[in-house]
Amino acid sequence: MKREFATFVLAQFVLCELTRCGKACGPSEYSSAAGECCPMCGIGSVVSRDCVGDLSTTCKPCPPATYMNEPNGLNRCFPCRNCAESQGLYIQRKCTTIQDTTCDVLDGYYCIDFSNSQCSLAVQHKICKPGQETITLGTKTSDTVCGDCRHGFFSQLGLNCTQWTNCEARNEIESEAGSSVKDTTCVRPSRNRCSVIASLLLLLVTVILITTKSLLYHSKRIKSQDLPLPTEETSPMNVPSSPEEDEEL
Incomplete structure (x- = not known):
């Protein structure tokens, strides 16, 4: 009986201590260092001085570069x-x-x-290199996804892979093969050069023919000037008689 009474007294003592030291405060109150239930400070402010007796809590506004976004019993604002x-x-x-x-x-x-x-x-974000293409653009939560260009395609800026130019389809000749970073180089067939050469040859042949013909003409003319002039034959009947012969007659 005495043991049960002692246990009861001890339990009451512990309960009283817990109630006194851990006094439950209301939802808009905080427990001060002195164990008082003081009214909380509102948002934008913190406790400057705890409540004492009939004096309520003294609050102060948050200084610049700090904030308080909830009712509180704190002494410092949160840094921005x-x-x-x-x-x-x-x-x-x-x-x-x-x-x-x-x-x-x-x-x-x-x-x-x-x-x-x-x-x-x-x-x-990752920047795709030349020879690659951008498969997926980056967002605020994910990085850019790059991929290598397939054979027969190229990319100079790392954006899109473009197919090599087909020189044959353009009636041109491939002068330099394409790669993953540059296009095929095509050139036109040298038809113009052939035409120019043919025209020059024709002009040259024409000049040669004209020159040759001119030389032949002048050569014949010179030969005709070098031939001796024909002499006129005289007959005895046409020879005039001398004065002496006339006297004898």
Whole structure:
């Protein structure tokens, strides 16, 4: 009987201590260091001095670059988030005394680390190399996906793979084969050169013929000038008689 009474007294003592030391406060109150249930400070502020007796809690507003987004019994505001460009982030919404900074991912970057449902670190999208094509563009949550160009295709900028030019289909001749980074080089057949050469040969032959004909003509003319002139034959009847012969007669 005495043992049961002692156990009862001990239980009551423990219960009283727990009730006194861990006094339950209301939903809009906090337990101060002195064990008092004090009214909480509202959003945008924190406790400057705990309540004492009939004096209520004294609150103070959050200083710049800090915030408090919930009723509290704290003595310090939360520091605002830093959206650093070096981390691939920019400020989407500035910090106020009642809400934290909202960061977002820069264009050309994607997030690789999240904190409290917000991106805390982003890195730049992969850039596809020449000889590759962009299969899937990068987003704010995923990187760019690249792929090598198939044989017969090329890409100079790493965007799209383009098929090599078919020189034969263009009635041209392939002068240099294509690769994964450059197109086939085609040239036109040298028809113009042949035409020019043929025209020059024809002109040359014509000049030679004209020159030859001119030389032959002048040669014949010179030969005809070198021949002796024909002499006139005289008959005895046509020879005039001398005066002496006339006297004898």
